Amino acid sequence: MKFLCLDCDAPMKLHSTEGPDEGSLAVTFRCPECGFRVAMLTNPFETQMVRSLGVKVGGRAQEPAPFEHLRSMMANPRADAFEGEAGGETAAGPGCPFAAVVNDGAAAPPETVPWTSEAEARIERIPSFIRPMARRAIERFAADHGYATIDETVMNEARGAFGM
Amino acid sequence: MKRYRDIAGDGGSNIVGQVEAQLGKLRQRLASVGAVVAVVSGKGGVGKSTLAANLACCLALDGSRVGVLDADLNGPTQAKVLGVRGRRLVVTDEGVEPPRGALGVKVMSMDLLLAADATPLTWDAPVQDEAHTWRGTVEANAIREFLADTNWGTLDALVLDLPPGTDRLLTIASLVPTLGIVIVTIPSDVSHLVVRKSITVAAQTKSPVLGLVENMAGLFPGPDAAKLAADGGIPYLGSVPFDRELAVSADRGEPLVATAPERESARALQLIARAIRAALAPRAV
Missing domain, CATH: 2.20.25 (N-terminal domain of TfIIb)
Structure with a gap:
């Protein structure tokens, strides 16, 4: 189009x-x-x-991760299908708090908001194939709400806002 | 006023480029695969999955490096038949490592990604209404990812186990231009009626049809499979006698050709595998 x-x-x-x-x-x-x-x-x-x-509106910033499309589209994936990703915050697919955003969103990046080390550590626990998009979603949330820094409180708010 | 073709690109998303990149990755992955063989039948219940697993094992027994992709997304069985059910997948820089099943055959199956035995494959969507309009595209992309993102390594043959029907064959033929097709029937008029259509569809893909296999021979009297092949203008690869041990061993995750190669059915499968190997000889399987 x-x-x-x-x-x-x-x-x-x-x-x-x-x-x-x-x-x-x-x-x-x-x-x-x-x-x-x-x-x-x-x-x-x-x-x-x-x-x-399996494409991104707005283009791709990086190569798709293996099985990215499959994992983001499955409604009931096996939580422990992949080594090192045993449920909880590291679960892939729609169980992931940011799945609804990451699969479709390809928004232009907002102005950079710095991350605290605790928040950085937490975002690193998200599977690598969705981490960049989850990061962008949280940064956009922080920018939209006027936060100067992304810490764990902001991450929790973002999760709530995303309905998870 | 400018027309569609006057405008280069799509304004920034580069959708065409993204699709081309997907297909480029697929081509790159399959460059190290000697031959891709699709086991198909328009008819369900003819033993495609058991046959596909055993033929893969026959090739492995003869020294080939073999993989099996379970292209039946909604009824995956290869993980069970080849003994890798429940294995966890490992992602490396090279892709997703396929578990090794019987005789070292590499296996990838949707079964490895589903939550539980009773969990059907459903796709996440804001609305499931009208899902039939997009499900085919999602599943085609799923198959593409299974092919392209699995680290198959260097293989002599990659065997694809397709679901009943011919839709998936057309999808795969569009993704894998150098496909070899093996069609399966059983000795019944009903099966022949449906498989005759499968032969037509297979011919339309422009991929080489390696031949027809009759499974469950002798279970009941039926029409001549060799004649069906001749009528369809395709080679007849042979007949596998009905053997309940084929099903029993599949349930154990130990294909019969690996555990009881002396049985008549196993010997028939070995002969068919050699015929397939001969048909693929230009591709050095």
């Missing part, structure tokens, strides 16, 4: 993505010439169609 600014007859560029929020992604495009912006809002069905392709 491509977006064209009719006034400028110029292809619009991806500006940012938000969500998913209640299954909806907001993908904003901007005309590089006049700055006009338009947002494409997907319904949950359309969001799911994107997910099923």
Whole structure:
């Protein structure tokens, strides 16, 4: 899908993505010439169609981890299927507190918010294949809420906000 | 006004590039696999999984390096049949390490990822309504990941155990252009009726059809499998006599060709495996 600014007859560029929020992604495009912006809002069905392709709206910042698509899409995965990931906060798949965000979200990175060492240690316990996206989700949450530092309290708030 | 084709790229997501990268990774992984053999049948209950596991073991017995991918996502059995059920997977820089089953055969199966015996495969989604519209795409990507992200290493043959029907064959043929296809039937009119369609679909994939195997021969009188193969214009690879020990050994996770190679059914399987090996000879299995 491509977006064209009719006034400028110029292809619009991806500006940012938000969500998913209640299954909806907001993908904003901007005309590089006049700055006009338009947002494409997907319904949950359309969001799911994107997910099923195993691609990321907004592009990939890094190589997909092994079985990334499988593990993020399975509704009832075996918690101890992978060595070193025995349930709890390290569980993969939808049981992960950030699964709903990481599978769809490819938002433009927010301004960097520093992490405390305790929060860094905690994020490192999340499986590597979703860690970068979980990190981005928490940073976006912190930026949106005006926090200057990400500590464990902010992480707990983020988990609550993500419904987990 | 510019038209679609006048605009290069998609504005920033590079979806086409992401898909190409997925397929590039798959090609790279399969470059070290000598041959990919799909065991298929339009008909369920003809013994595809037992046959696939035993044929893989026959190839291994002859010194080949062999892997088995259980492409039946909703009814996975290869982990059980090849004795790796419950094993945990290890992720390395090279991908996901497949457990080694009987005779050192490498195995990957959805069974290794499901929570419990009674857990069906379901996909996470905000809404399950209309799931039929996206399930096929999700499962095609799952198969692609199983093929591309499993660290198969260097293999002489990778055997794929497909679910009943022909949908999955078309999916896999689109992912693996150099597929060899083995079609399985049993001696019944009903089976032949369905398998005849499978032969047509297999031919449409443009992949070489290595031949037809008759399983459970002698269990009941039925039509001539060799004639079915001839009518379909494909080789007839042979017949495996009905042997309940095949099922018993599969339940134990010890394929019969490994534990009782002298049995008539095991010898028949060895002959069929050699015919497959001969058909794949240009690919040096």
